[in-house]
Amino acid sequence: MNNASELLTISDLHTGFSIKDTYYNAVDGVSLTLRKNEILAIVGESGCGKSTLATSIIGLHNSNKTRVIGEIKFKDLNLANLSEDKMNKVRGNDIGMIFQDPLSALNPLMRIGDQIEESLVYHTDLNQEQRKARVLELLAQVGIPNPTRTARQFPHQLSGGMRQRVIIAIAIACKPAIIIADEPTTALDVTIQAQILDLLIELQKETGAGIILITHDLGVVAEVAHRVAVMYAGQVIEEAPVNELFNNPKHPYTRSLLNSIPQANSNAERLQVIQGLVPSLINLPREGCRFAPRIPWIPAEAHEAQPALHEVAPGHLVRCTCWKHFYFQSEDEMGGIVE
Amino acid sequence: MAEKQTVDVEKKTPAASPPTGIQVIAREFAKDKLAMTSLLFLIVLITVIYVWSFLIDQEQLMRISLRDQMAAPGEKYWLGADKGGRDILGQLIIGARNSITIAISVTLITGIIGIAIGLITGYFGGWIDNIFMRIIDFFITIPSLMIIIVFISIVPKYTVVTFVLIMSVFLWVGTARLVRSKALSESRRDYINASKTMGTSDGVIIFKEMMPNLSSILIVEMTLNFAGNVGLETGLSYLGFGLPPSTPSLGTLVAYANDPFILENAWWNWLPASLLILLLMLAINYVGQAIRRSADARQRLG
Known part of the structure; x- marks a missing residue:
């Protein structure tokens, strides 16, 4: 692989949280590269800094209590010290994020269609009709059987797997170059998990996006990832x-x-x-x-x-x-x- | 509108989607007869008061006519007349209109300020939150009623507008605190984060996404504030620190009862206004409680 295919380069990233006026690094000197067409899995136990790494990339931290040092190079930008305005242009447009719990990540009072449309409003100059058409197209793309009906529904009317599909539709709405999936299957049962993972792989092949898959499930990693980074204690x-x-x-x-x-085939009792x-x-x-x-x-x-x-x-x-x-x-x- | 939806719900059309907010509220009112009666009473009362008050010439109403001093209820004055021979019924209508207008204005002004500040401080947290919370603490520690009274005694010529403004200065803090505490937890939800990852700006997130999710609390708070503000205005007027004496208010009518002679011999001077205040407060509270219940699935009747 050559340098041209590199999408995102993280070098020596330290993300610290302030506890009683001292910064403690939850991510401590991480360097990673994400290439085009690649699914990079980040594995580790709870509390090893996986999610902190993800939120550092997309800049979701409370800036009062968090310190991000290091470089997150995306195109010609350093996401680690980008202003909020410029970050808003990158978010959604270039980097999409898939959240762990599909119910809490959807606004309970907004129709599904409107929520998907949201990032189209900010990042594209499609008119309203084109946006509506794109929403239906996206819903069909993530395998929702009746897009027109679903677009008019509220999150509580959908099942868990459907909600996660909607979340994925939101993440890919603007055809981002990078998708960050933070434990996308943890809240789902196993059969739905497999469907969602298949969907991710399929979308990745279609769009050529780089996916950062954060998980603690090694089975998921073996199934979908191309490269794996194991994290421990930051x-x-x-x-x-x-x-x-x-x-x-x-x-x-x-x-x-x-x-x-x-x-399953071993007789070990412990x-x-x-x-x-x-x-x-x-x-x-x-x-x-x-x-x-x-x-x-x-x-x-x-x-x-x-x-x-x-x-x-x-x-x-x-x-x-x-x-x-x-x-x-x-x-x-x-x-x-x-x- | 409300009635039509109630009918729809009772028909129970199969394959209907879960009820929306308005349907839930309509159902709650349909189930709670007291709240429904209160709501109808409020609508009728407020319409009658506002329409009727247009037909009354206030200057003529407040002209003193000694011949009719303390006239008992009868042909000429349906609810009698006061010490100055002025029609009680007319004063009641104008007074109720003034009290309700003031209460609505105060509720709206404090509501808008309180909700905006509460949402912003709760959403951003940090130093913005700190600054506003210290300001709110300051407002809560000072005795606001005293200051309103002092202000009204000092200012030589105050009108309805100044009265509304001086009340609003002190009354937005409660709403702001409540909204802030709700916004604080709401703004840490995943869907807010998800919206941020789409590049949505803070203003849009606060007012278009977070506020609708707090709407039930806001409606309840505003309704109950409204009842409280009616009480506060009549209380101040009763003490003589409300509107100028030439402008009747429910409070000034009740204040006639301060004179033991009137209290004993001319019940028509003070009783109607007292009853009206009682009914108004009760009705608003019942409506507010019904809305509060419909906001919480566990308390719903309907």
Whole structure:
């Protein structure tokens, strides 16, 4: 892949929240690239900074309490320090966002058609008739059976899957170059999940947009993503093409995550877990390997003092050197270190 | 309009979409006879008062005629006359019109200011919120009734307009606080964020998207404020700090009862106005409560 296909380049992004007058970075030095025609998945536990990264890109933070340092390069703009006015031109037009909960992301008192029309009003110079036609076209595109009727309905009259389709229609209304999907299937049941994911893939193929897919569901990742970045405690700890990551995971955290997926064909009575919890924002270890406290059986010498991303295979980056020494603890050993 | 929709609902057309806001309110009124009666009473009363007051010549009405002093209700004066021989019924109509006009103006002015400030502070938060909340705190701590009274005694020539304005200065804060607290939680909802990601400007989000979602609360607040403002205006007029003496108000009519002789011997001077205030307040409150219930699915009757 060459540079021309790069849509969005994030370099050394730090997003901090102010807690009692001190800034704590929820995203701490993330560098990522999104290319054209690509679905980039960002995976991680709750609280590892996935959603913060997404909201940093689209600039949804409360500017009083948040600090964004670093560069988010899109076209010739740096989204990290763009004024609100200029950001409004980018939002909706160039970057669309799909939210997690389709009910709360729709205005309960606006008709579906009007909500989809909203971004067309701001970003296109279509007249009213053309906009109405485009709305129906979009609804048909996201697979809604009766667009004319649905456009006149209110959100509470639709089912969850239909609502998520509407949200997707809103996100793609202005044919954005980038779509950010923040856990788009978490609030849906499994059959609808599959439909929505198929829809995303299909739309991505049609429009050539780059999609950033934020999720904690590794099954979803395996199904749709091209490239995966695994985040832990605000940092990207492993980044690889999807097959490489699933076949050849390196970082202890990635391996533990994959290991903890329940297998239907195994007879193990206990589910595999990762010891401990994601450290809270305030207690985040700022020095050394951030995953070290959760794998205490690995000797301290195995970790780097300032863990950096190393390329272990083409396009496969791993942070820290501890992966070389990592092994899974056997079950009897585990009893000893439970907090 | 309201009645037509009620009929529609009762027919229960199959495959009907869930009721819209107006239908819900109409159904609530249809179910609650007291609120329905109150609403009809209010509509009739206000229409009669406004139409009738056009037919009355206020200057002639307020001319003193000693021959008719304390005339009892009868052929000439349906509701008798006061100490100055002035027709009570005419004063009642003009007074009610003045009181209601003042209450409506105050409600609208304080409503618009309060809602706008509440929505803006709640939506933006941060330093804007801080500044306005400190101003509101200041207004709440000062004894507003005292200041209104002092102001009216100092200003040499005040009119209805100044009276309305001085009341409005102190009355917008309650609405602003209520609206701000609702806007604060509403503005953190996902659909507001979703709208931001579409590039919608703040002004449009505040007034076209957030405000309709708070409309039930706003309507209830305005209705109950209206009742409160009628009470406040008549109270001030009763104390003699309302409209100038040449302009009748419900409060000045009730104030006739301050004279023990009139209180005992001329009930027609003060009783009609007192009853009218009572009925007006009750009716507005019943209507307000019905609207409040229709805004909350758990409290609905219909």
